[in-house]
Amino acid sequence: RKIKEPRQIAPSLISICTHNSSPMETPHTKKRRVKRKWQVFPGRNKFYCDGRIMMAKQTGVFYLTVVLILVTSGLFFAFDCPFLASNLSPAIPAIGGVLFLFVMGMLLRASFSDPGVLPRATPDEAADVERQIANGAGGPGYRPPPRTREVVINGQTVKLKYCFTCKIFRPPRASHCSLCDNCVERFDHHCPWVGNCVGKRNYRFFYLFILSLSFLTIFIFAFVITHVILSDRGSGGLWMLSWKQCSAFLHWCTVLEVVVCFFSVWSIVGLSGFHTYLISSNQTTNEDIKGAWSSKRGKDNYNPYSSGSILTNCCTALCGPLPPSLIDRRGFVEPDSAQPMAQSNGTNTCPLTQLQSHMVKSVE
Known part of the structure; x- marks a missing residue:
């Protein structure tokens, strides 16, 4: 009988099999497969700057907020501040600049931070x-x-x-x-104007934003009117001017500032006053809307979180330590371990290697 020579197996196939059967991976391959937790975050948030910035999915109104603040403040600094600095005081542009920077800082801080998202169960x-729920069910589909x-x-x-x-x-x-x-922990509300939820970790920044924005809006509105009045001296009164004279005197940018500030100041100041009331009583918007601590629910119903002092409640909300984020959005997700292939005697084997051994032993 003739013994057949075993067929030669291509070295490339053997190298592929050896690579696949190896339990170790190169550092480069492992590094490419590692993901951060924000990349697999189960919520509907958007992340920027490698997870450092966290916002809601709908951010269109947030961009509108930024544009309104930048345009109104920019027109004020460009068209009104030079006149006011030379005729009244150079401190006016300085104060306006400080207010503007504080408003933008608080807005970005409230919009880009984690509001206090609670991690989901493993x-x-x-x-x-x-x-446990299935064991307590009363029947199928219950x-x-x-x-x-x-x-x-x-x-x-x-x-x-x-x-x-x-x-x-x-x-x-x-x-x-x-x-x-x-x-969200200590959930207050979802605010589209800041493009994020307002909760335990960013409520103080949201409140400082709307409060400082109220001062900035009143500041710009008052000094734009002052600019108009001072420029109108000797002209016989603003309301006595013809429309052409008014168009030459009042630049369209100044008119835009007055309109934006006039219609914005009422809602912003009202919102600031409402949240000042909430802070002084240590409530959230969600609790106030639902009437969680209203006396109508019962005589013994009261707010257990209020200390009874307005000053203490304000200090608790604005000056207390900022709690850390619980979701670790920039942490690394461990890659899933590779599943071993079929084992015969406790060691990983490759189908191609088994085929080679079988062909070597086969005889006729």
Whole structure:
């Protein structure tokens, strides 16, 4: 009998098999597969600068806010400040510049930061909770109502609601934002003007933004009118001028400033006053709208988070330590470990190697 020579296997195929069967990967390959947590974040947020900036998905109104502030302030500094500095005081442009920088700083700080998003449950934790829900179900297709837990805070009973999206029991004062699809700690509201949720970690910056914007709007409006009045001296009165004279005297940029400031100041000042009331009573917009601590719900219903002092409540909201972010959005996600192939005697084998061994042993 003749013994057949084993067929030669291409070296390229053997090298491919050897590479695939190796449990170790080169550092370059491993580095390419590593992702940061913001890249696989389950919410509807957008991230910039490698996860350092976190915003809501809808940011169109935020850009409108930035444009309105920049255009109005730019026109004021370009057309009104030179006249006011030479005729009244050079401190006017300086004060306006400080207010403008503070407003922009607080706006960007409130818009780009994590509002206090709560991390979702891990797959193991979620599976355990789902198993408990399934065991308590009354039948196939039955969905139990949202469960709650009760805790006592300063003598007041507070209910903790279960979030079926994040698979967690929300802490007190937390709520799920339907636009960002996240549970936010001390949720106040979702503000499209800043392009982000307003919660525990950025509420103070939001409040300082609207408060300083109120001062800036009043400041620009008052000194634009002052510019108009001072320039009108000796002309027989502004209202006595013809339309052509008014067009030559009042530049269209000044008119635009007056219109924008006039229609903005009422809403901005009103919003600042409303949030000043909320801070002084240690409430959130969400709680105030729902009437969570209203006396109509019962005589014994009261706000357990208020200290009873306006000064203490303001210091707690504005001067307390800033809590750290809980989602670690710039952390690294561990890559999934490679699944071993079929094993025979405890070692990884390759189908191509098995084929070669079988061909060497085959005889006729």
